[in-house]
Amino acid sequence: MTSASPNDQNLRKDAALNKERLLVAGRELFAQHGLGVTLNDVARHAGVGVGTAYRRFANKEELIDAILERQNEELERILHAALAEENPWDGLVLYLERSLIMQAQDRGMAQIFSGRHGRTEKYDEGRDRLAPLVNRVAQRAREAEVIRPDITGTDLIFLQIAITSISTVTQDGPRIDGRDDVEELYRRYLWIALDGLRTDNKTSTLPVPALTTLQTHTLLQPKRPDPAV
Structure with missing residues (x-):
């Protein structure tokens, strides 16, 4: 040869x-x-x-598939790190925090994660690869009785989809005077959600202050059309 x-x-x-x-x-x-x-x-x-x-x-779909493969590898590493944590609660928190950081910083990944991706077979491959690990993260926490007994891996997925939508809103919204942490607001709601999962009745110190009513209205107000258009 x-x-x-x-x-x-x-x-x-x-x-x-x-x-x-x-x-x-x-x-x-x-x-x-x-x-x-x-x-x-x-x-x-x-x-x-x-x-x-x-x-x-x-085509673009082939590129998305290649990027999705890398994202799945990163999520898989996060999940294995979560499962390696001795304390199942710490593992669950690690998984949610790190995966949400990835999604908050990556609009395309958040869209793929919520199922808005055209190539069903690739989405299914990722699901089959990652879902058992997510289920195991939840199972360990249930068995250790650190989360409610009715919480499943799919609950963790839907929590991420919901919290990622907050990140999208804050990224798309206008600048809020006096606040340079608005794009971190999703972290506040992650910890509110985590407190709702746990069984020890503890309440966490929330990492980001709430917006005021006026700040919230400013963030959520409809975008005005560009007068130059």
């Missing part, structure tokens, strides 16, 4: 490098803007030609 020529090796390295650039650029743009970004947008952000992008990924 003949070995690859130096030119062939360089071409393979260039192809691998361009693919990595597209993956990084895609994740950055999806994180900022959601899944509506086009493959052409990703190519420009990556600094590669559109033709190069389509040689590495036939």
Whole structure:
């Protein structure tokens, strides 16, 4: 068998490098803007030609699938770290905190996590891979009697979907004078939810102050149309 020529090796390295650039650029743009970004947008952000992008990924869905695989690997590591915690409560908190940080910082991931992703088979692969670990996190906490006996892994998933929506609202909303922690507001509601799960009747010190009524109305007010449009 003949070995690859130096030119062939360089071409393979260039192809691998361009693919990595597209993956990084895609994740950055999806994180900022959601899944509506086009493959052409990703190519420009990556600094590669559109033709190069389509040689590495036939369409945007293939790129999303590749990014989803990396996200699943990260979530899997978080779940294994949670299951390695000696205290099941600490493991449950670790899982929710770290996974929500990922989703709060990544709009595209939050959309995928809530099921808004076109390729059902890829979503199902991730579910089958991660759901047993999430269920085990909840099961350990139930068996240790540190959470309510009726809490399941699916409850943890829906809590994340609900709390991530708060993060989306705060990212999309206007700046609130006097508050530089609004995008961290989701953490307040995570800990309110955690207190609702636990069985020891303890109440946590909430990490972010509540918004005032006026601040909340400012955040949730409809966006005014751009007069320049």
